[in-house]
Amino acid sequence: MDxxxxxxxxxxxxxxxxxxxxxxxxxxxANLFVYPIYDSQGMYQGExxxxxxxxxxxxxxxxxxxxxxxxxxRLALRARELAGIDNSLARAAHRFGTLAVxxxxxxxxxxxxxxxxxxxxxxxDREENLLIRLFDVYIPILLATGLVVYIxxxxxxxxxxxxxxxxKTGMSDSEKALGxxxxxxxxxxxxxxxxxxxxxxxxxxxxxxxxxxxxQVIIASGILLGTRFSTRAKSxxxxxxxxxxxxxxxxxxxxxVLSIIFGSFVSIMAFAxxxxxxxxxxxxxxxxxxxxxxxxxxxxxxxxxxxxxSWFIEQMIPALILLFLAAAGTYLSITERNKAxxxxxxxxxxx
Numbered sequence: 001m002d003x004x005x006x007x008x009x010x011x012x013x014x015x016x017x018x019x020x021x022x023x024x025x026x027x028x029x030a031n032l033f034v035y036p037i038y039d040s041q042g043m044y045q046g047e048x049x050x051x052x053x054x055x056x057x058x059x060x061x062x063x064x065x066x067x068x069x070x071x072x073x074r075l076a077l078r079a080r081e082l083a084g085i086d087n088s089l090a091r092a093a094h095r096f097g098t099l100a101v102x103x104x105x106x107x108x109x110x111x112x113x114x115x116x117x118x119x120x121x122x123x124x125d126r127e128e129n130l131l132i133r134l135f136d137v138y139i140p141i142l143l144a145t146g147l148v149v150y151i152x153x154x155x156x157x158x159x160x161x162x163x164x165x166x167x168k169t170g171m172s173d174s175e176k177a178l179g180x181x182x183x184x185x186x187x188x189x190x191x192x193x194x195x196x197x198x199x200x201x202x203x204x205x206x207x208x209x210x211x212x213x214x215x216q217v218i219i220a221s222g223i224l225l226g227t228r229f230s231t232r233a234k235s236x237x238x239x240x241x242x243x244x245x246x247x248x249x250x251x252x253x254x255x256x257v258l259s260i261i262f263g264s265f266v267s268i269m270a271f272a273x274x275x276x277x278x279x280x281x282x283x284x285x286x287x288x289x290x291x292x293x294x295x296x297x298x299x300x301x302x303x304x305x306x307x308x309x310s311w312f313i314e315q316m317i318p319a320l321i322l323l324f325l326a327a328a329g330t331y332l333s334i335t336e337r338n339k340a341x342x343x344x345x346x347x348x349x350x351x
Contacts, residue, residue: 005082009075009093010334013100014327016068020061021271021323027057028278032304051135055115059140059147062111066104066151073097073155089338096334099260101155105148109186112144116193119200130201137197145190152182181230188222259337263330270323277315281305 030053076093083090119137157179192215199211283303305311 003083003089005075005079006087006089006093007331007335009072009079009090010096010331012072012075013065013069013097014331016065016072016100017267018323018327019068020065021274023057023061023064024271025274025278027054027061028275029281030054030057032278032282032302035301049129049132051132055136055140058111059143062104062107062144063147066101066108066147069097069100069104070151070155073101089335092334092338096260096330098155101151103264105151108144108148108151112141112148112190112193115141115144116197119197133201138194141190141193141197145186149183149186152186153179157182177229177232181226181228181232183226184229185219185222185226188225189219192216192218192222259330259333262333263326266322266326266329270319270326273322274316274319277311277319280315281307281311 034050034052034054073094074097076090076097079090080087080094085091115137119133195218196211196215281304283305285302
């Protein structure tokens with residue numbers, strides 16, 4: 001049972017990755033239908049004033065992967081509880097789940113900051129619909145921030161302990177301080193980002209020096225408060241470290257890192273190839289050479305080509321194969337490396 005649970009813990013984040021890839025591809029495809037606006041002189045004026053579906057499709061992909069990684073970590077903790085904290089397969093599943101959680105946190109942070117930076121100069125010299133701005137920029141940033149804080153606290157603070165002889169009672173003052181140490185800097189950074197956007201939306205000019213100063217003061221205050229809470233949590237009595245064979249652990253860790261590097265690199269290739277395949281559906285009109293004495297007329301629009309079997313085989317299938325290779329390679333490299341130890345542990349329990 002614990003072997004199956006450990007394997008499910010490894011498989012769950014990989015399934016989340018596959019679903020996130022699919023949502024990301026839908027988001028990139030949806031962006032093909034958001035057209036830019038130019039004036040009569042051909043000057044760029046910004047994009048259409050709509051709530052872009054891609055904004056929430058990207059967020060949905062990050063949410064799915066983050067929650068899958070979080071659930072995978074919980075399954076791994078349960079497997080370690082059943083099989084023992086020193087069980088190699090359960091421990092590998094736990095490490096992989098934790099790494100997947102960290103990747104989801106980084107993705108959520110990049111999403112929020114990317115939305116913040118992309119919100120500037122979207123609509124130049126035009127009145128902007130405030131409701132669209134709210135749902136296209138502000139709410140996604142708040143949702144991404146809430147996701148990051150939730151996963152952080154659930155994954156690293158308010159989780160079940162697997163140390164030998166540990167019992168989960170109530171939340172101690174140390175755990176409360178640790179939770180605040182994680183959450184406060186992120187919340188303060190989100191406040192600073194929202195403040196900067198509000199100032200920009202009101203003034204419609206680039207942020208002045210003193211506004212940036214205020215933003216940095218808010219962020220620095222969050223870091224200082226977070227450090228204070230973290231120090232309070234760190235001052236609590238720590239559990240004694242378990243002895244381990246240094247050389248053996250180093251070799252195991254090296255193989256684990258190499259397998260993760262392989263999976264990460266191939267996953268990035270799958271996302272990049274998929275995005276490139278969808279981008280090739282954007283068809284620009286051919287340039288027409290003007291007649292002598294006539295001004296050149298530029299058509300800045302494009303058309304979206306329909307899906308075809310040849311496009312799917314030549315462009316999209318390679319990305320799908322890479323995604324499968326990343327998921328299967330990561331899963332097999334982790335489970336096969338710990339297969340002997342898992343079987344040995346199961347036999348010893350059967351006796």
